[in-house]
Structure formats: C-alpha cells, structure tokens
Amino acid sequence: MPTIQASDIQRVDKQKQTIIIHEEKVYDITKFVNVHPGGKKTLSCRHGKDVTSIMKDGPHKHSKNAYRWLEQYFIADYYDDSQASDTTTLTNGTSGRDVAVIDGVLKVVNNSTTTAKDLVDWDKPVLWQVGYLGAAYHDWIDEPVDKPLRLFYSDLCEYFSKTKWFIVPLVWVPMVAMFLWIGYHDLSTYNLSDSYMLYGMSMLFAFGIFSWTFLEYSLHRWLFHSDPPITSYFLITLHFLLHGQHHKVPFDKYRLVFPPVPAALMLCVFYSLMSIVVPKVALHGVLAGIIFGYVCYDLTHYYLHYGSPATGGYFDRLRAYHVRHHFESPDLGFGISSKFWDYPFQTVIPLDPKKRN
Numbered sequence: 001m002p003t004i005q006a007s008d009i010q011r012v013d014k015q016k017q018t019i020i021i022h023e024e025k026v027y028d029i030t031k032f033v034n035v036h037p038g039g040k041k042t043l044s045c046r047h048g049k050d051v052t053s054i055m056k057d058g059p060h061k062h063s064k065n066a067y068r069w070l071e072q073y074f075i076a077d078y079y080d081d082s083q084a085s086d087t088t089t090l091t092n093g094t095s096g097r098d099v100a101v102i103d104g105v106l107k108v109v110n111n112s113t114t115t116a117k118d119l120v121d122w123d124k125p126v127l128w129q130v131g132y133l134g135a136a137y138h139d140w141i142d143e144p145v146d147k148p149l150r151l152f153y154s155d156l157c158e159y160f161s162k163t164k165w166f167i168v169p170l171v172w173v174p175m176v177a178m179f180l181w182i183g184y185h186d187l188s189t190y191n192l193s194d195s196y197m198l199y200g201m202s203m204l205f206a207f208g209i210f211s212w213t214f215l216e217y218s219l220h221r222w223l224f225h226s227d228p229p230i231t232s233y234f235l236i237t238l239h240f241l242l243h244g245q246h247h248k249v250p251f252d253k254y255r256l257v258f259p260p261v262p263a264a265l266m267l268c269v270f271y272s273l274m275s276i277v278v279p280k281v282a283l284h285g286v287l288a289g290i291i292f293g294y295v296c297y298d299l300t301h302y303y304l305h306y307g308s309p310a311t312g313g314y315f316d317r318l319r320a321y322h323v324r325h326h327f328e329s330p331d332l333g334f335g336i337s338s339k340f341w342d343y344p345f346q347t348v349i350p351l352d353p354k355k356r357n
Contacts, residue, residue, distance in 0.1 A: 002076040002098040002108050013104025014047040021050040027073040037323040063328040075108050127151040130240045131233030141244045149249045162254035165302040171260045176292045183285035208289015217341035221334040250326045257298040300337040
C-alpha cells in the first residue's frame, strides 16, 4: 500500500489539485471540488488538512452516503513525516516509493488499492443489468457513485440518452412561443379587445406554470420514486432509465436534464390527454406555461448540481436541500425548483439538527 507523506502534500500546487486527509488516509477530491454542495471554497481551503473532526463535529452532519462517496477518492495511507526525526524512514523507503509530485500534481503509481465488488459490471452497459438486481435494486441506487455510466450497447442510443443543458431551452423555448401564438389565435375568435386578450393569455400562461409545479412534484414522487416489483425485470429497468440512473450517478453532467426525444414522446401523450379535458380556447396557453415551467425546472436542476449559487441565497439553500434528497433522504424532498408542494404533502426534509442548534 503506497504511503503519502505530509512533505509530499506540501509540494502539491493547490490550484491544480485538492488533497485532504481523513482518518490517516489521503483522498484526491479534485474532481469533486466544483460540485461540492457547500461550494468550491469549502473544500479548496482545506487542501492538505485533516478533515476528520470537521466532518464529524462540524456545522453540517454528513450522511453515510457522504462517507461512501469520499472512499471513491482514496489514493493512499498518510504519514506525517513533519513529526518524525531525520533518521526515521518509511518501510517502503524513499528512492523506491510509489509516490511522486510531478509539475505540482501528486501521483500514485502502482496503486494496489482495490474497491469492493459492485453488483453490476461498470465496463458494460448498465441498463440491461439492473433488472437482475431484484430486491437489492433500491439499496443499490441509493448508494451514489462517481463513475462514468453507459446505458446502451448502441452508440446511437447512447448518444441520444445524453443531453447538454443548453439543448433544453434551445428545443423547448420555440415550442413555448409556438403554443403562445396558437393560444392567442384561439382567443382571437372571441373578438376580445387587445387588453383582454393579453390578460387572458397571461392568466392561462401563469396557470400553466403553476400546474407544472404540481406535475414536477407528482412525477418525481409517484413515478420516479415508485417501487417497481422486485420480480419485474422490465419495470426495474424502466425505473432505472427514468430516474434510478440519476440517483446512482448524481453528478453526471450529461444526465441531469431530460433528453428531448423521450420528452417529445411524453408531450404527445400529455397533449392528447389535455385536449380531452381542457377547452381548446385555453389548451395552448396553459400548455405553453407548462412547458416553460418544465424548462425552468430542468435548468434549475442542472444549476443545483453544477452551479455556484451565492452563499445563503435561495438557490444555495435549495441546492443543499436537493443534495440531502440524494445523499440522506431519498424518500423526502421531492420538490426541485421549489419546496412548495413538499409542505402540504408533508415530505419536507427536516432541518439538519446541527444547523438548527
């Protein structure tokens, strides 16, 4: 097992790499710094320091999943050579050590550390494996990891399963404009004045946005967090495709927003159902608001994972709330862009006791 000395860490350029110590073990958390729920500075300022006590007794209680997440970045054991005498040497010597600092970056070669065997083979498409997990599926997805995820064997299907955040407004904002125009045309058949037309469209659009907030909560709670039968390969696979994958790899930046192809299919079904129950004069104005609400939701979701909200602001608090949903309370906190519906349905994540005190 390689051993990293305090003097090695002192030679690391903290602008290039972030190293921390926890319980006499060294972790390279460089990949995680920019997406840490507490913000980049929280981790950057602790480069080269022992975080054992701050994680245990600090202002925020870290969940079991947080400690599991940390283990992914383990690189070596720690030895504080600053406290040793000049004659003290490590058992692996100095000339033959497997540790080097090259151009300000700490590197461990011939690292023999092994990770626990997973229930799936991450070198193969995962989507077709999860259905066999059965009763172990739910516990497995609630233990997040930082690994590259491939879903499909087909390169084409894999390509369309990933989405960059800006594709969402690029595809759906023109759709919002189109439905607003159609809705305005529908209202014009009533020969209303321009002011009444504008007021009517504004009300329909606002009602659509409000309707989306309930849809967001409902889909997240009762569809995405449904419990597929442990004996159903198909339903477990479908659940993982819809949402389970996000809980397993929550910081995969290309799987944070909904791909436009399946979203378009869902819109067709939803449009057909709405056209049955909603009068034509109101249909397109309400639908424009719903789609606009969806765009705001998807962009908010991405921002909560990869943005840098101002400390103490609305999005900073919302980000901390959403991260607790991922790492601590997956059965609570179903509101993404707002906690509004968590209150009447009593699914608000309780305040961290340490922060309450």
